[in-house]
Amino acid sequence: MKKFLLFLIALPLTACITPPIDHSPKLSPLEQIEPKLGGGDVNIPKQWWRQLGDPQLELLVNEALKHSPNMALAKLRVEAAQQQVNAELATMGPKITGNAQLNEQRLSKNYIYLPNMPATTSYGLAGASLNWSLDIWDKQKKTLEAIKQDVKSQDYDLEFTKLWLASTVVQAYIDYDIAFQHNQIASEGLATQKQLSFIAKERFKAGLVDHNLVDQLQIELEKAIMAQLKTEQIIKMQQHQLAALVNQGPSWGDALEAPQIHDELRPLPELIPASLIARRSDLQALLTQINGAKLRVDVAKLSYLPDVNLQSLIGFQAFNLGHLLESNSRQFSIGPVLSLPIFDSGAIASSISSRQIERNQLIYSYQNSLLSILKESANGILAVNTSAQNLTQASQAECQAASLYAVTQQKRLAGLVDDTTLLQAQLQYLMNKQQLLDAQDQHMHDYVSLLMSLGGPIETEVTH
Numbered sequence: 497m498k499k500f501l502l503f504l505i506a507l508p509l510t511a512c513i514t515p516p517i518d519h520s521p522k523l524s525p526l527e528q529i530e531p532k533l534g535g536g537d538v539n540i541p542k543q544w545w546r547q548l549g550d551p552q553l554e555l556l557v558n559e560a561l562k563h564s565p566n567m568a569l570a571k572l573r574v575e576a577a578q579q580q581v582n583a584e585l586a587t588m589g590p591k592i593t594g595n596a597q598l599n600e601q602r603l604s605k606n607y608i609y610l611p612n613m614p615a616t617t618s619y620g621l622a623g624a625s626l627n628w629s630l631d632i633w634d635k636q637k638k639t640l641e642a643i644k645q646d647v648k649s650q651d652y653d654l655e656f657t658k659l660w661l662a663s664t665v666v667q668a669y670i671d672y673d674i675a676f677q678h679n680q681i682a683s684e685g686l687a688t689q690k691q692l693s694f695i696a697k698e699r700f701k702a703g704l705v706d707h708n709l710v711d712q713l714q715i716e717l718e719k720a721i722m723a724q725l726k727t728e729q730i731i732k733m734q735q736h737q738l739a740a741l742v743n744q745g746p747s748w749g750d751a752l753e754a755p756q757i758h759d760e761l762r763p764l765p766e767l768i769p770a771s772l773i774a775r776r777s778d779l780q781a782l783l784t785q786i787n788g789a790k791l792r793v794d795v796a797k798l799s800y801l802p803d804v805n806l807q808s809l810i811g812f813q814a815f816n817l818g819h820l821l822e823s824n825s826r827q828f829s830i831g832p833v834l835s836l837p838i839f840d841s842g843a844i845a846s847s848i849s850s851r852q853i854e855r856n857q858l859i860y861s862y863q864n865s866l867l868s869i870l871k872e873s874a875n876g877i878l879a880v881n882t883s884a885q886n887l888t889q890a891s892q893a894e895c896q897a898a899s900l901y902a903v904t905q906q907k908r909l910a911g912l913v914d915d916t917t918l919l920q921a922q923l924q925y926l927m928n929k930q931q932l933l934d935a936q937d938q939h940m941h942d943y944v945s946l947l948m949s950l951g952g953p954i955e956t957e958v959t960h
Contacts, residue, residue: 526774557662592624632802632804670757692916792854809829898925
C-alpha cells in the first residue's frame, strides 16, 4: 500500500519524462536453429584425458590446472566479481558515520549573530549520522542480482578455461608422442639407408653398379639424416611447449619421459548432442550476462521513481568549546528523505537506452556464438568420422606392408632375394608405418577438438 501511494505521488511529477522505447531481440531456441540434434544425455568423463592411459599426461594436466597463469587469472576474475557482490551488499545496510569538528572562527556581525557574543569564538561539533536506503522499489536488490549473474558468468568462464587448458596440454602431448614415434621410424630409416649406401659402394667397387646409383643413395642418406635431426628438434620443441603450459621454464621439459599413450578413445556421437551444446560453459556465461543486463535495464528504469532514505543525526554542537558537552548543546534529527527526478535533460532515458543496447549486444553475441558452435560441432563430428575412416585405411595399408616385409624376409632367408630388396621392402614398410602415425595423430587431434566444440564436461554447477 505504501509503495502504491508513493507511486501515485511520483506519477504526476515524472509525467514530463518519457522512457525510451525498448526493442529487445528474441533468443531463438536451440532446436529451432538446428532441428537435427542428437537426443539423450551424452556422458563425457570429467578427467577425459585419462582415456589415453598415460600417467605422465595426467600429471601434466593436473600441474597445468594448478599453476597456469590463465587459471590464476580466471580465478581472480571470479574473486573480483564476488567482491563486487560483497560491496553491493554493504550498500544495502545502514551506514553510521562519526563527525567531529573543532575550529576558531570570527563571525560576521552582519549575518547570524547572537547578542553579546564575541566576534572571535570557537566552534565545536561532535556526533554521529545514520543513512539507510529503504530500497522501496527493490532497485538495490535487482542490482545485487545483476552482480550475482556476473559471478556466475565468471564461474562458467573458469570452467571453460579448465577445458581449454586441459585440451591444449593433451594436444601438445599427442604431438610429443607422435614426434617420439616419428623419431624411432626416422632412426630405423637412417640405419636402412646407411646399409643401402654401403652395399651400393661395395658393388661400385666390384664394378656391378655405376656411380649414379651410389650418388642417388648418398642423397637419400643425407635426407634420412636431416629427417632424423628434424624429429629430434620437434621432440625438444614439444618438451618446451609442455613446460610452458605447466608454468615452467624450457629446461624443465628435458626431464619428460617418452609418452606411453594408449589410443582407447571412447566413441563420440554422430549427431550434435543438444544436451552438451545447451550446457556448454561459454554459452552459459553469455546467458548469465544477458540475465544480468536485463536486470540492469530494470534498475535503470527504476531511476524514474523516487528514492527514499532514512536519515538521522545525534550529537553536540556549540559556539565556544566550553559549552560543547552541555545538555543545551545536544541535537538530534530523524526522518525520511525523498528525492525525485523532475527534469534531468534526458539523463535517465540515455542511461536506459545504454543498458538496453548492452543487453541487445549480448543477445546478438550469444546468437552468433551459438551458430559458430553448432558449425564447429558439425565440422568436428565430420572430421572425427573422416579421420577414423582414414585411420582404418592407413592401418590396413600398414598391415599389408608389414605382411609384404615379412614375406620378403622369408625370401631373403631362403636366398631368393638379396639384401637390397629386403632393405627396400623395409623402407616401404616404414613409410606406411609413418602414414599410420600421421593418421593416428590427426584422429586424436580431431577428437580433442570435438570435445572442445561440444563443451566437454562441466565439473560443478555454479551456486552463487
